[in-house]
Amino acid sequence: MSDNIESQVVALRQQLEDYNYQYYVLDNPSVPDAEYDRVMRQLMALEQQHPELQSPDSPSQKVGGEALSKFEQVTHRVPMLSLDNAFDESEFTAFNRRLKERLLTSKDVTFCCEPKLDGLAVSILYRDGVLVQAATRGDGQVGENITENVKTIRNIPLKLRGEHIPHEVEVRGEVFMDTAGFIKLNETAQAKGDKTFANPRNAAAGSLRQLDSKITAKRPLMFYAYSMGLVEGGELANEHYAQLQQLQGWGLPMSPETKLVDNAQQALAYYQDIMTRRAELPYEIDGVVIKVNDKAQQEQLGFVARAPRWAIAFKFPAQEEITQLLDVEFQVGRTGAITPVARLEPVFVGGVTVSNATLHNGDEIARLGVKIGDTVIVRRAGDVIPQVTQVVLDRRPDDAKEIEFPDTCPVCDSHVERVEGEAVARCTGGLVCRAQRKEAIKHFASRKALDIDGLGDKIVEQLVERELIKTPADLFILKQGHFESLERMGPKSAKNLVAALEEAKQTTLAKFLYSLGIREVGEATAQNLANHFLTLEKVMAASIDTLQQVSDVGVVVAQHIHSFFAEQHNQEVVTALIEVGVTWQDVAAPSEDTQPLAGLTYVLTGTLSQLNRNDAKARLQALGAKVAGSVSKNTDAVYAGEKAGSKLTKAQELGVEVFDEEALIALLNKYE
Numbered sequence: 001m002s003d004n005i006e007s008q009v010v011a012l013r014q015q016l017e018d019y020n021y022q023y024y025v026l027d028n029p030s031v032p033d034a035e036y037d038r039v040m041r042q043l044m045a046l047e048q049q050h051p052e053l054q055s056p057d058s059p060s061q062k063v064g065g066e067a068l069s070k071f072e073q074v075t076h077r078v079p080m081l082s083l084d085n086a087f088d089e090s091e092f093t094a095f096n097r098r099l100k101e102r103l104l105t106s107k108d109v110t111f112c113c114e115p116k117l118d119g120l121a122v123s124i125l126y127r128d129g130v131l132v133q134a135a136t137r138g139d140g141q142v143g144e145n146i147t148e149n150v151k152t153i154r155n156i157p158l159k160l161r162g163e164h165i166p167h168e169v170e171v172r173g174e175v176f177m178d179t180a181g182f183i184k185l186n187e188t189a190q191a192k193g194d195k196t197f198a199n200p201r202n203a204a205a206g207s208l209r210q211l212d213s214k215i216t217a218k219r220p221l222m223f224y225a226y227s228m229g230l231v232e233g234g235e236l237a238n239e240h241y242a243q244l245q246q247l248q249g250w251g252l253p254m255s256p257e258t259k260l261v262d263n264a265q266q267a268l269a270y271y272q273d274i275m276t277r278r279a280e281l282p283y284e285i286d287g288v289v290i291k292v293n294d295k296a297q298q299e300q301l302g303f304v305a306r307a308p309r310w311a312i313a314f315k316f317p318a319q320e321e322i323t324q325l326l327d328v329e330f331q332v333g334r335t336g337a338i339t340p341v342a343r344l345e346p347v348f349v350g351g352v353t354v355s356n357a358t359l360h361n362g363d364e365i366a367r368l369g370v371k372i373g374d375t376v377i378v379r380r381a382g383d384v385i386p387q388v389t390q391v392v393l394d395r396r397p398d399d400a401k402e403i404e405f406p407d408t409c410p411v412c413d414s415h416v417e418r419v420e421g422e423a424v425a426r427c428t429g430g431l432v433c434r435a436q437r438k439e440a441i442k443h444f445a446s447r448k449a450l451d452i453d454g455l456g457d458k459i460v461e462q463l464v465e466r467e468l469i470k471t472p473a474d475l476f477i478l479k480q481g482h483f484e485s486l487e488r489m490g491p492k493s494a495k496n497l498v499a500a501l502e503e504a505k506q507t508t509l510a511k512f513l514y515s516l517g518i519r520e521v522g523e524a525t526a527q528n529l530a531n532h533f534l535t536l537e538k539v540m541a542a543s544i545d546t547l548q549q550v551s552d553v554g555v556v557v558a559q560h561i562h563s564f565f566a567e568q569h570n571q572e573v574v575t576a577l578i579e580v581g582v583t584w585q586d587v588a589a590p591s592e593d594t595q596p597l598a599g600l601t602y603v604l605t606g607t608l609s610q611l612n613r614n615d616a617k618a619r620l621q622a623l624g625a626k627v628a629g630s631v632s633k634n635t636d637a638v639y640a641g642e643k644a645g646s647k648l649t650k651a652q653e654l655g656v657e658v659f660d661e662e663a664l665i666a667l668l669n670k671y672e
């Protein structure tokens with residue numbers, strides 16, 4: 001039995017040593033804090049029940065991790081300790097009770113309450129008011145010299161100001177990264193294919209522990225002071241909060257959330273208040289720190305191995321947890337985007353039970369390297385939808401299954417397309433897919449498409465929900481009676497709607513192409529397609545290469561058009577639309593009338609204030625003009641908006657005519 005317990009203790013210690021190494025040395029933890037804390041508690045409970053197994057080199061007795069040898073070492077003249085934890089109200093109340101017992105008092109204790117910033121502790125030494133040294137906590141006795149890096153943090157003064165500055169003062173506090181800075185840093189890293197950080201704490205630690213302080217300088221780090229270490233040659237206040245105010249007076253930043261309270265009840269209220277505001281704070285915190293305010297009382301209480309008795313870290317519910325990935329399902333959004341959703345073994349995280357999390361897209365699955373059956377870290381911060389942030393690789397089961405992205409839409413079975421350069425895969429069955437139905441039909445009926453008067457969004461929604469229509473073609477089969485059965489629809493409007501549908505059947509090829517809602521095919525592109533191919537059959541039969549001959553159609557748009565018409569389901573709807581009588585006049589071959597700007601070459605430059613540059617370009621192209629990217633002697637005119645640069649100069653050199661945006665608007669309006 002005792003053998004068994006001993007080996008259990010040894011295993012737990014080993015486990016914690018591993019976690020410590022990954023967390024403190026590599027700045028890359030493999031499990032969430034909640035898991036670490038559970039293992040630590042397990043170890044501490046066993047050590048308490050079996051005092052003979054206690055040992056000074058147990059992780060339960062030690063602070064942090066070892067200082068990295070690549071840095072110069074700094075010995076802390078006053079050790080830097082950790083904090084004991086309380087995970088719920090009863091543990092905090094027990095802390096308060098212990099305090100009073102040790103202080104032999106029944107009077108309330110005054111506390112200084114501070115947010116527990118989730119970064120890393122640093123010590124900054126000022127000699128005669130000048131920053132001379134900065135170090136990490138390391139193992140509490142010896143830290144890493146990071147002076148040059150700390151000097152790059154914007155809100156840390158290199159020189160103190162104000163009066164009565166001690167000969168030597170060691171300021172302690174937390175270096176952290178705000179949430180916005182963290183997200184930006186990771187986005188940049190991801191775009192460059194660099195390693196991303198699991199959370200702001202690791203980002204802060206990784207950024208600060210750089211051999212090259214130029215790298216640190218580029219990272220958005222901040223500092224808040226929360227205590228003093230060594231002090232020589234100066235008068236200090238005899239209360240913790242007053243000391244923080246002294247530091248503030250010397251120019252050091254302190255958290256604006258720091259607050260003095262009269263008793264444990266108020267400290268608890270402080271905890272509650274900060275917790276409700278947690279998501280709104282611009283940086284992450286994992287709890288609050290409650291400290292006995294009176295320095296004399298602090299001294300009376302003293303320390304245990306790794307933490308003071310006069311303070312406690314009162315932790316918030318974890319925002320990261322581990323659980324099992326049971327399966328992955330694919331959801332189709334209303335625009336056809338296919339999102340992989342992780343089905344999870346339910347887990348309590350961020351204050352709620354979570355059983356689904358987003359995996360975003362195929363790239364994200366690849367980046368995470370996640371498989372079905374894996375143990376994963378799930379993060380839920382504030383109201384943000386839960387995310388899978390990491391795989392715990394050493395817990396991967398042998399039968400873990402590769403996640404397979406579907407080739408066909410799980411809703412309508414149309415094929416799935418992923419255009420090169422885009423992260424999102426989409427269902428191409430825009431006209432038939434139940435998930436996309438409402439949006440597709442609303443678009444079909446809209447003013448610039450078939451322009452069906454009176455067929456508003458609310459009506460489309462009712463028709464779809466009652467399954468009166470499945471595709472746009474079904475609209476034309478509806479009778480007055482169908483419309484009358486809808487909410488807020490009288491016989492008169494129903495009759496008008498039937499008439500409007502009849503009228504809408506007469507359209508143009510461009511409008512028809514636009515109405516199909518092919519991705520990235522706007523009005524102008526639809527017009528260009530019609531002008532180029534003249535018939536629907538030719539558009540439908542065009543290859544990706546041929547499509548790219550159309551002005552304004554690049555490889556991405558060409559792929560969207562091609563896969564739309566390649567989808568059998570869509571072809572069926574197009575045929576059905578023609579069968580119910582949707583029709584248009586032949587498109588005339590390009591002529592002076594349809595292409596009044598044929599043969600002319602324009603260049604657009606500068607910032608346009610009223611027009612969108614791409615729209616303007618497409619409209620010019622639809623009128624037959626070529627829109628070039630640079631000015632040459634073949635340019636007929638340059639249209640220049642605000643802040644036009646080199647193209648304008650070039651035009652002036654070559655004697656090409658230059659007009660302003662107003663003139664461009666006038667030109668386009670002339671042919672509307």
Ligand SMILES: NC(=O)c1ccc[n+]([C@@H]2O[C@H](COP(=O)([O-])OP(=O)(O)OC[C@H]3O[C@@H](n4cnc5c(N)ncnc54)[C@H](O)[C@@H]3O)[C@@H](O)[C@H]2O)c1
Nearest residue numbers: 019023029031032033036082083114116117120121226289
């Ligand atoms: N995920 C992992 O693998 C892993 C590994 C090791 C440690 N950890 C996490 O780290 C914790 C242990 O780390 P620790 O020893 O730094 O303890 P801690 O984070 O629980 O508390 C001490 C630290 O809190 C910080 N702090 C923030 N605000 C403060 C304030 N106002 N006043 C004083 N200190 C403040 C300081 O950096 C201080 O060193 C664990 O409980 C766990 O959550 C996780």
Ligand SMILES: [Zn+2]
Nearest residue numbers: 409412427433
């Ligand atoms: Zn579909």
